[in-house]
Amino acid sequence: MKKRLAVFLAAAMAVSVMGGCSGGTTSGTANTGAVSEAAAGSETGSGSPQGEEAKIKDTIKIALAYDITSLDPHIGKEMRACIISQQIFDTLVEWDPAGGIGSEIVPCLATSWEYLSDTAVQFKLREGVKFHDGNVMTAEDVKYSIERCMNSPQVGYNATALDSVEIVDENTVIINTKEPYAPLLASLTITPFSIVSKAAASADEDNFGAHPVGTGRYQFVSYETGASAKLEAFGDCWRGAPKTKYLDMVIVPENAQRTILLETGEVDIAYEILPNDVERVEQSENLKMATTTGSKCYLVNYNTQAEGRPIGNKLVRQAIECCMDKQLLVDMVLYGKGSPAYNIVSENNVAYQPVEERPCDLEKAKALLAEAGYPGGGFSLNIWLDTNDVWLQYAQIMQAELEKVGITLNIETMESSALASREKSDTDNYDMSVRFINSLTGDSRFTVYNLLFSDSASNKSYWKNDRADALMLEGRAILDVEESKDIYKELYGIIREEMPCLPMWFDEILVGLNKNVDGFIPRADGIHVYGQDVVCYE
Incomplete structure (x- = not known):
């Protein structure tokens, strides 16, 4: 078994994986999603439908289908939790946002990776990345986070192939697997492998989900059980600050009610539109659908x-x-x-x-x-x-x-x-x-x-x-x-x-949007990420 992997590694190890390069796990079919709408000139990604001077709303309101479980990424494994956690935290690597899940693994908190052997991968970390609490991310945070995932009763099953994490220096770690493990890079893209602030999480392990601290585009503001969660743009985000200042995520378990709130303008984005409501949304001159397989x-x-x-x-x-x-x-x-x-x-x-x-x-x-x-x-x-x-x-x-x-x-x-x-x-x-x-x-x-x-x-x-x-x-x-x-x-x-x-x-992922929402890309897993350019014009 190891001989077969070693042949492939001989070539892979000859080149350091830099920039947009990836390991050998990126041969899926790209799935980028589509937007359909009745209103002309408001295509997602096309800029303001009202011209260059249109004002961006400071808050995007989003209707979610379910209440969350925990915002601790090493506890809250359900989609309902990951939908919010994914805005707060980053992972070492991620799928290319443009190509979608299954397309190409690209750098995130790690800038490069190299196979040292068939069971060891070395990651160079992005330098100067700040957590929401102001601390700078180091190899200590990465080791702590991955080991916390490995030891978690809730999400540890995702890490059973992992053996240990070694610190080489302040900005370099090695992840060791128990045996050759091809899906390593792909597995590191999911929420349970989020990198958390060691200082914040270790200070209050049991209640970290009530005050989560990551490196993501948005930082936690508040959460009210069964009602809503509010996030604020992180000005010091290594990716750059998002254009939209706040995300206000409201919990609306009644399926039809999410469509109604979208129609009345009380929310800008509604998740999990019912299949029999899609035509209704598409026929509205003020709305559009974002879909993907x-x-x-x-x-x-x-x-x-x-x-x-x-x-x-x-x-x-x-x-x-x-x-x-x-x-x-x-x-x-x-x-x-x-x-x-x-x-x-x-x-x-x-x-x-x-x-x-x-x-x-x-x-x-x-x-x-x-x-x-x-x-x-x-x-x-x-x-x-x-x-x-x-x-x-x-x-x-x-x-x-x-x-x-x-x-x-x-x-x-x-x-x-x-x-x-x-x-x-x-x-x-x-x-x-x-x-x-x-x-x-x-x-x-x-x-x-x-x-x-x-x-x-x-x-x-x-x-x-x-x-x-x-x-x-x-x-x-x-x-x-x-x-x-x-x-x-x-x-x-x-x-x-x-x-x-x-x-x-x-x-099929079915998300309803106000026609003035721009830059939203639906993800195949339903855990949609709000990038720097996702906005809603007034």
């Missing part, structure tokens, strides 16, 4: 360890997929704002490969059930899901389709915390659950391992396949994506045969 795959986890029960049989799991018309599901439930999923990662991911597509075929489903020992079906299954209207519609469609082949589907909704608990504790009744996986790193080698490796905390299918485990370990040890192609082809073949989960659709 999402990195989030909605899927059904199967309890593969349900021995003696139908769902424990891979042929039954295959039959269920043959009952589903995924394109029809996207058209009916999502109003066409999505795409059918067969692989668990989208094509903009590094190391993505297309897989076999099983079309809807009820006769094939019946034949598979008969082969599994269940001619005509004649059994029931439980499906558990979060209290989400879209997921419920999906489950109801699935229920109707499975009935056609003699399977009764019992639907039960519950809060997400209860769902997570029952998946673990009530395995006698756990057959299926509706979930999603968001490929935040943009690297399928990270995502597939995270979801399906037998010992992964995220493996809610409890799938264990020794050959698949071996392929996942072997594949993620090879930097050269082309060299690992055959490994992932075999792995995806096993996954499609065993069906530990049922990929259903990839989402």
Whole structure:
């Protein structure tokens, strides 16, 4: 395994990775997003729609769909938290903002990186970077932050491949991995690897989320539970100060209400516009949509360890997929704002490969059930899901389709915390659950391992396949994506045969904007970043 990586490293080590260069993990398809609007002359990125003298508002108001968990990046792992944390903190490296996730890894707090060996990468840090508390970032802050991530009960699962962090000098660190690890750079782009102020975090570890201190474009001002969070532009930001002084993020869990607030001008940007509201926004002369193909795959986890029960049989799991018309599901439930999923990662991911597509075929489903020992079906299954209207519609469609082949589907909704608990504790009744996986790193080698490796905390299918485990370990040890192609082809073949989960659709990121918002670029992961040039004109 190491020999194969060493061949690639021999060439990689010959050149120091400077400026906009990157490691060997950048072969995904760029996903830059699009803006559509009814109002002419207000294209995102085109400047003021009212001419050169138009005044920039000092505050952009943003409607979020969910309340946050924690603004400590080593605790708050949910998207709802990362949406805000990503404005406050920076990482060592990031995906090129113009190309999007899966395009090219570019410098952030690190200006360059070099592979010293197949398990050691040296990072040169950007000098003179200030934290919001006025302290200058050094290697001590970087070491402290990454080790804090590694030791975190909440986000440490993202860092299981890491072994240690060494300080070379004030502006140089070495990250050591336990074994060759190709997704390292991609993993360092995500929020859990944010660099925090050691002085601020170590002074009050338990309450750092109440007063987060990073190096990002915006600094924390206030947060009111269930209501709003306010951020202020950081004048000493190493990137330059943002043009918009304040971001006022209000919590609006009612889906339709976010669209209404956008229409009335009470907010300038609204996240997670409902698919059936998109046309309404597009037809408004005062609004526009910002969209891009999402990195989030909605899927059904199967309890593969349900021995003696139908769902424990891979042929039954295959039959269920043959009952589903995924394109029809996207058209009916999502109003066409999505795409059918067969692989668990989208094509903009590094190391993505297309897989076999099983079309809807009820006769094939019946034949598979008969082969599994269940001619005509004649059994029931439980499906558990979060209290989400879209997921419920999906489950109801699935229920109707499975009935056609003699399977009764019992639907039960519950809060997400209860769902997570029952998946673990009530395995006698756990057959299926509706979930999603968001490929935040943009690297399928990270995502597939995270979801399906037998010992992964995220493996809610409890799938264990020794050959698949071996392929996942072997594949993620090879930097050269082309060299690992055959490994992932075999792995995806096993996954499609065993069906530990049922990929259903990839989402489309749907953000509503006031027509005077300029410079906003939607991100595939839904964690949109407000760059220096994002403004709203009065």
